[in-house]
Amino acid sequence: MAVTPLIETPAWRALAALAGHSLRLRELFATDPQRFSRFSLAHDGVLLDYSKQRVTSEVMAALHVLWESADVPDWIARMRAGETINQSEGRAVLHFALREPNPRAEVRAVLDKMQRFCDDVHSGRWRGSAGSTISDVVNIGIGGSDLGPKMATQALAAYHQPDLRVHYVSNLDAAHLATTLAQLDPRSTLFVIASKTFTTQETMTNARSARDWIVAALGEAAVARHFVAVSTNLAAVAKFGIDPANAFEFWDWVGGRFSLWSAIGLPLALAIGFANFEGFLAGGAAMDRHFFNTPPEQNLPATLALLGIWNIDFLSASTQAVLPYSQSLEHLPRYLQQLEMESNGKQIDRAGYPVGCPTAPIVWGEAGTNGQHAFYQLIHQGGRLIPCDFIALRQADFDLPGHHDALLANCFAQSEALMRGKTLDEVCAELAAAGMAADKIQRLAPFKVFPGNQPSTTLLLDRLDPYALGQLVSLYEHKTFVQGLIWRINSFDQWGVEYGKQLAVRLLPILEGKQPATDLDSSTAGLIAACKTGASRN
Secondary structure (H helix, E strand, C coil): CCCCCHHHCHHHHHHHHHHCCCCCHHHHHHHCCCHHHHCEEEECCEEEECCCCCCCHHHHHHHHHHHHHCCHHHHHHHHHCCCCCECCCCECCCHHHHHCCCCCHHHHHHHHHHHHHHHHHHHCCCECCCCCECCEEEEECCHHHCHHHHHHHHHCHHHCCCCCEEEEECCCCHHHHHHHHCCCCHHHEEEEEECCCCCCHHHHHHHHHHHHHHHHHHCHHHHHHHEEEECCCHHHHHHHCCCHHHEECCCCCCCHHHHHHCHHHHHHHHHHCHHHHHHHHHHHHHHHHHHHHCCHHHCHHHHHHHHHHHHHHHCCCCEEEEEECCHHHCCHHHHHHHHHHHHHCCCECCCCCECCCCCCCEEEECCCCHHHHCCHHHHHHCCCCCCEEEEEECCCCCCCCCCHHHHHHHHHHHHHHHHHCECHHHHHHHHHHCCCCHHHHHHHHHHHCECCCCCEEEEEECCCCHHHHHHHHHHHHHHHHHHHHHCCCCCCCCHHHHHHHHHHHHHHHHHCCCCCCCCCCHHHHHHHHHHHHCCCCC
């Protein structure tokens, strides 16, 4: 039986019709004094204010019909039952099982092993080969084996163990590893090599260089005391010189960008202590329960997802700015880039047909207030529709007098300014009240007009502790899942990542001079030749 294309379904057509109506946020607020209470949700210390989105009750009702038409509840049930919903890779999707209060036996075994190891490092029972306690941990991974734990480690800086520093190396560029090692003493440094297959090019190249650094300083036998692995390839782990007993397992049903909750989170657990890591898991599990059991009208991840669909596919937004007013969350935009763009940056649906509409937006952002002095000019006056997620904390994680209230004032002011804008008449009246001459007002006023009507959502957390961070990460995971379901795509594969890797494998021996440069396009051949011959400077 033929399946109706997504963009031709009644639910989609109803939303398209609503999108043709002009919605001005300033007017929506003026006509509805209760707009905030009607378009905000609160659950377990998280407030989601979406009153500054270009939506009405009619739009939200139509979005909820779209949720139902995508069979989201049925897909949630299939995921929880362990069905193979990652169809193209033949895998279940069970990352949420890593954070359940009473996890399955294999998960509990790895968590217990992580706890023992963290306790050994923190207590000084685990020492380097020369007898030194561990002062620095270097995680070597890439993608999901780097972005998640790095983001969370920075986010929870207020909870760090006082005598342990955690570093992250991911880039194949030697500058990343070399500048990290320059700060460290090999006698007190522990490396965590995070690669499921133990074959990832970037990770293993960095790992071998780190191994050479340790061996040069401490000898071959030192490798076993200065390296542990997060992997399932125990043969490769042992060949590297790591005791397989010091390898931490995770499973095929854990996708890389969803793996922070697994042993990939070992450097985070080392940074904040295992009790706090369990608090992080508990926050994620609490958001799971809310998502699984709450109708879309009160469901935080569902609401975020549906608002994104509305902005991308019906208001034609191509980007999504993530603006945490928390320096501790400075890595969150990059983490969400991978989560959303790698999951949903696809144009072929689960059945192999074109989706027929844009999917994942370009996710970007910066911690406030830094971003205000970089790109907010474009958001305010650049003429593009740029939906924004503002994220703020009621309580500061580092509380210095005079800082946090000013930070919140900036956050709330930016979302108000983006919503309200400023008309030419208002600008002229403001300048006249300041005593400016009429001819100067006429020249200057056009430059001070703000169109406004930029949609935004504000997430307000009670505080940034491990539990709240778990809630936040789980919230965005489920948002991503829901959007993928509505677009009918598989959010859990990433075939687009593979093609460039295949070409790199082909080009490496040419660059190394081991093979001739044949069957290359003229640009690639020219670039390789330029690298080999060098370019003269005038």
